Amino acid sequence: MKKIILLFSMILTTSFVVAQADVISKHSGENVTGKxxxxxxxxxVFKYDGEDAENSIGKYAIExxxxxxxxxxxxxxxxxxxxGEADWEKVVILEEKSYIAGLKKVGDVRGKTGLINFQTGNTGDKKAEKKLKMAAAVLGCPFILMTADKTTVGANSNQLGGVQAIKTGLGYKY
Known part of the structure; x- marks a missing residue:
């Protein structure tokens, strides 16, 4: 009889502890239980049950x-x-590494303007960004962690002395 009462009280205690835990539901379908x-x-920022170490997940990964x-x-x-590529406008460019916590790295992406590029204002920059987002969309990645964003001018750009915008990043998905 004592064993049955002990077993019953353990089940109740376990149920109570689990019911008190917070559940973080990720877009990938994974659930994280903790505080x-x-x-x-x-x-x-959260702690796993029974641990003191703080962990973090980027909000983009959490439903x-x-x-x-x-x-x-x-x-x-x-x-x-x-x-696919048609969804390129949905792609979000992230500039902080902490924002990708909880996402999965897929691969490198790059966007640049052509060699003969006589752009005014930030037109070249926008074209390079569009190509970068299109490259990520082809991989099925809704997120890009920007790793480099540069514009070269004159002889540093190409033999014709134009301007070239180059953007590189890493594609991430859920």
């Missing part, structure tokens, strides 16, 4: 958070679906 410490502008104590559901971000 949300704080929600920052671009990241969520929602369900708080264990109150049951409140906080929607974090909407999932961005990129099916």
């Amino acid at each position: 949300v410490v704080r929600v920052d502008e671009y990241t969520v 929602k958070i369900v708080y264990g104590k109150s049951g409140r559901v906080e929607d974090v971000t909407e999932k961005i679906v990129v099916s």
Whole structure:
């Protein structure tokens, strides 16, 4: 009888502890169980159950958070679906490495303007950005971590002395 009571109390205690935990639902379908410490502008800081170390996940990877104590559901971000090159306008360029926490690296992407490029203002920059986003969309990546953004002018650019914008990054998906 004592064993049954002990087993029953262990089950109740385990259920109570799990019910108190916060659940972070990622767009990839994965759930992370622990305690949300704080929600920052671009990241969520949490601790796994039974651990003291703080971990962080970028908000772009998170669909929602369900708080264990109150049951409140906080929607974090909407999932961005990129099916191919036609969806290039949906691609988001990120400039901070912490924003990609929780996303999976797919590969390098690059966008640049042509060799004969006589652009005015930031037209070349916009063309290079569009090509960068198109390259990511081909890989099915809704996110790019920008690694280099440069514009070369004159003899440094090409033999004709024009201007060339070059952008490089890493493509990420859920």
